[in-house]
Amino acid sequence: MSNQHSTKNSATPFDVIIENIDIKGQYIHLAEAVHLSGQLNVSELRAQYLTSSEEDLALQMGVDEAGRGPLLGSVNVAAAILPSAWAGLIENQPLKDTPLSILTDSKQLSEKKRDVLYPLVQKYAMGYVVADVPAAVIDQINILQATMLGMRLCTEVLLEMVAPYLMIDNADSDLQQKSHTCVQVLFDGNRCPDLDEATLEKVGIKKSAIDSQAWVKGDARHTSIAAASILAKVSRDKTMYTLDNQYPEYGIAKHKGYPTKAHMEAIAMHGILPAHRRSFAPVRKVLEN
Template identity: 85%
Template sequence: MSNEHAVENSATPFDVIIERIDIKGQYIQLADPVHLSGQLNVSELRTQYSINSKEDLAQLALQIGVDEAGRGPLLGSVNVAAAILPSAWSGLIENQPLKDTPLSILTDSKQLSEKKRDVLYPLVQQYAIGYVVADVPAAVIDQINILQATMLGMRLCTELLLKMVAPHLIIDNADGDSQSRAHTYVQVLFDGNRCPDLDEATLDKVGVKKSAIDCQAWVKGDARHTSIAAASILAKVSRDKTMYKLDTRHPEYGIAKHKGYPTKTHMEAIEMHGILPAHRRSFAPVKKMLEN
C-alpha cells in the first residue's frame, strides 16, 4: 500500500461517546463518558479482506491488535487502542512483515523513544486499515477499578471496530452454504493475560458471528505482533497528548515530565497544590492523601 494509494483511498473518521454500558444484561451509567475515536478505510478493507473469486474460497483472517497505556499512573485516563494493519503487514514481528514498509521501526512502544513513537503515530494512523482509540477517564477507573476499566476500553474498541467492519465483509466460520460466498474470520489479539468479554449478542445482530471471532491474550504481545505494536503506539501517544494538555492547564504539577506516574515530584506537587479532578481517587497514594 503506497503513499499515493493511501491518500487516494481516504479513510472515514468516526467519533463515539459512551455514557451507559450493558454488562451481562445490566445497564450501568458511567461516572464519566468514555470517548472513542478512529477511522476506517473501507476501500482498502474490501480490497484486502474480500474474496472475489469463487475459485479461491480459503478463509481470510482479519487481525485486530489491542493494547492499553496508562494503567499505573495516579492521574488521568487509561487509553486503549485497537488497530487493523494491511494483511501483508500483520504477523509476528520476528518474521519482519514490516520490513521495507513505512512502519519498519515499529515494535513495542515501551522499547521506542518518545521521538520515534511520535514519528510512528501519524504513520500508523495513515496506513492502518482501521483503528479506534478509547479514552476511559479517571472517574470510570474509580467507579469500576483499573482492571475493569481497561477491560471495558478493550471491549469497546474491539466491538466498535467490528461493527464498523461488519457491513463490508461477511464475518462467519464458513459453515453451511457459505462455500458460495466470501467469508472472513477475525483474530483479536489482546496484550496481556486475559481477554475482555465481548457483547456477542450485539455483534451477532450486525453480522459478526461468535464462531468467527478468535480472541487471544498475549503477554508482552506488543513485542510479538505487529497489530498489537501498532495499537500500543496509538494508545501511548494519544495518552501522552492528553497529559501535555493537562500540563498546560496545571503547570505546577510537572505533568509533562511524570505523565501522572507516582514520582517524588508528582507526590510533592499533590501535597503542595492538592488533588486534581483528573486524579484517580481509588489509587492508594491519592486515597491516603484524601483521608489525611
C-alpha cells in the same frame, strides 16, 4: 498498500460516545462518558476482504492499553488493523521495507520514534480506534475493569465498523460464499475482555468467527498489537501534555501522572486535581488526611 493519494481519500473518520454499558448483566450509567475516535480505510478493506479469493482469510486486530499505573488521567486503549501482508509476528519481519519498519513495543521505543510512528500507523492502518476511559470511570469500576471495558469497546466498535466489508462465514446462509473471514483479536496481556456477542451478531459477526487471544508482552510480539500500543501510548501522552498546560505547577509533562517523588510533592503542595484517580491509594490517603 495503495499510494498515498488513495489512502488519504478513502479514510472515513468516526467518533463514538458511550455513556451507559452492560457489564456482565449489570446495566451501568458511567460516571463520565467514554470517548472513542478512529478511522476506517474503506477502499483497502474492500480490496482485501471483499474481493479476495483466499480461503479462510484472517483479519487480525491488535488491542493494547496505556496508563494503567498512573495516579492521574485516563487509561487509553487502542485497536488497530494493519494490512494483511503487514500483520503477524514481529520476528518474522512482515514490516520489513514498509513505512512501519521500526515498529515494535512502544515501551522499547523513544518518545521521538513513537511520535514519528503515530501518524504513520494512522495513515496505513486499514482501521483503528482509540478509547479514552476517564479517571471517574476508573474510580467507579476499578482500573482492571476500566481497562477491560476499553478493550471491549475498542474491539466491538471497530468490528462493527468493518463488518460490512468482510465476508463472514454464515453457517445458516443458503449462499455458499467462496471465502470467509475469521477475525483474530489479539489482546496484550493475560486475559481477554468479554465481548457483547449479541451486539456483534446484529452486524453479522457470529461468536464462532471471532478468535480472541491473550498475548503476554504481545506488543513486542505481534505487529498489530505494537501498532495499537503506539496509538494508545501517544494518545495518552497528548492528554498529559494538555493537562500540563492547564496545571504547569504539577510537572505532568515529566512524570505523565506516575507516582514519582516530584508528583507526590506537587500533590502535597497544590492538592488533588479533578483528573486524579481517587481510588488509587496514594491519592486516597491524601484525601483522607
